[in-house]
Amino acid sequence: MIKISVPATSANLGVGFDCLGLAVSLYSAASFEPYDVKLTISGCAPKYQSEDNLIYRAFVKGCQFLQKDVPNVKITIDNHIPISRGLGSSAFCIVAGLMGADAWFDGGLSKEQLLDLATEIEGHPDNVSPAIYGNLGASFIDENEVQTVHFEVAADLHFVALIPDYQVSTEKARQILPKEMSYQTAIYQIGHAVALSKAFEIGDLKLIKSAIVDKMHEPYRSQLIPDYQAAKEICQDNAGVMYISGSGSTMMAITTDGDAADKIISNIKKSFPNWETHHLSVDTKGATAI
Ligand SMILES: Nc1ncnc2c1ncn2[C@@H]1O[C@H](COP(=O)(O)OP(=O)(O)OP(=O)(O)O)[C@@H](O)[C@H]1O
Numbered sequence: 001m002i003k004i005s006v007p008a009t010s011a012n013l014g015v016g017f018d019c020l021g022l023a024v025s026l027y028s029a030a031s032f033e034p035y036d037v038k039l040t041i042s043g044c045a046p047k048y049q050s051e052d053n054l055i056y057r058a059f060v061k062g063c064q065f066l067q068k069d070v071p072n073v074k075i076t077i078d079n080h081i082p083i084s085r086g087l088g089s090s091a092f093c094i095v096a097g098l099m100g101a102d103a104w105f106d107g108g109l110s111k112e113q114l115l116d117l118a119t120e121i122e123g124h125p126d127n128v129s130p131a132i133y134g135n136l137g138a139s140f141i142d143e144n145e146v147q148t149v150h151f152e153v154a155a156d157l158h159f160v161a162l163i164p165d166y167q168v169s170t171e172k173a174r175q176i177l178p179k180e181m182s183y184q185t186a187i188y189q190i191g192h193a194v195a196l197s198k199a200f201e202i203g204d205l206k207l208i209k210s211a212i213v214d215k216m217h218e219p220y221r222s223q224l225i226p227d228y229q230a231a232k233e234i235c236q237d238n239a240g241v242m243y244i245s246g247s248g249s250t251m252m253a254i255t256t257d258g259d260a261a262d263k264i265i266s267n268i269k270k271s272f273p274n275w276e277t278h279h280l281s282v283d284t285k286g287a288t289a290i
C-alpha cells in the first residue's frame with residue numbers, strides 16, 4: 001500500500017499574499033491501493049466520494065503526466081487538516097494525489113515537476129510549495145514557470161492555529177479584494193515581506209510583529225471573520241502576534257514562548273469554546289511517502 005503524508009500549510013503570512021507559505025506540524029494522509037472497481041474513497045464526507053474528489057483528480061493528472069493508464073484505486077483518507085479553513089487542505093489533496101501516482105508507477109517525479117503540476121491545479125504556489133518542501137517557502141510564477149526558495153525558520157517560534165467553527169470561502173475572500181493598489185502600498189508590501197522572511201529565519205518576534213502587518217488583503221478579509229479583532233487582542237495581550245492564515249477563517253498566532261502559546265489557547269477556549277486550536281511547530285520535511 002502507498003501512503004502519502006502531507007503537512008498543513010499556512011499561506012500569506014500577512015504581507016506575503018499568494019507568495020509566502022509555511023508548513024506546520026499538523027498532517028493528513030492518503031493511502032492508495034489497487035481495487036476491483038474504478039474508484040472507491042473513504043475517510044471523507046459523502047459529497048467528496050466521487051471522481052470529482054481533489055485527491056483523485058490530482059492522482060489522474062499524475063498518471064496522465066507519467067503517460068500511464070489510470071488504475072482502479074481505493075483511496076483512504078486520514079484527515080486532520082480542517083477543510084476550507086485556510087490551512088491548505090486543498091494543497092494536501094493535490095500533493096497527495098500527485099505523489100500517490102508517482103509512487104504507484106515509480107515515476108521518479110522531481111520536486112520541481114511536482115511543484116509545477118501542483119501549482120497548475122491549485123492556481124497559486126504559496127501552499128503547495130511548503131506542502132512539498134516543508135519550511136517557509138517564497139514562490140512566484142514567471143511565464144508559467146514556478147520559482148520557489150526556502151527559509152529555515154527559527155526553532156524557538158511557536159505557532160498556534162485558532163480555527164473558528166465557521167468557514168470563509170476562498171472565492172469570496174478573493175472577490176472582496178480591490179483590483180488595484182498604489183505604488184506606495186506596493187513599496188510597503190515588498191519591504192515588509194522581505195524583512196518578514198528574515199525575521200522568521202532568525203526568530204526575531206519584535207521584527208515579525210512590525211513586518212507582518214499587511215495592507216493588501218487582511219484589512220478587507222478581516223471583515224469576513226467576525227471574531228478577528230477579539231482573537232487579535234487575545235494574542236497581543238499574551239505576547240503574541242496574529243495573522244489570517246491563507247484566506248481564513250483560521251488565524252495563526254506566533255510567540256517565542258510555549259507558556260504564552262498555552263495562555264492564548266486557554267483564553268481563546270474561554271471566549272470561543274467551539275473553536276479548534278493546535279499548538280504547532282514548523283514542519284521541516286514536507287510531504288513524505290510513509
Ligand atoms: N479531506 C478532504 N477530503 C476531500 N476533499 C477535500 C479534503 N480536504 C480538502 N478537500 C477539497 O479541497 C477543497 C477546499 O479547498 P479551499 O482552497 O477552499 O480550502 P483550503 O485549501 O483548506 O484553504 P486555503 O487554501 O485558504 O489554505 C474542498 O472543497 C474539497 O474539494
Ligand SMILES: N[C@@H](CCO)C(=O)O
Pocket residue numbers: 011012017018019124126127170173174246247
Ligand atoms: N493565497 C491564497 C491562499 C488561499 O488558497 C489566498 O489568500 O487567497
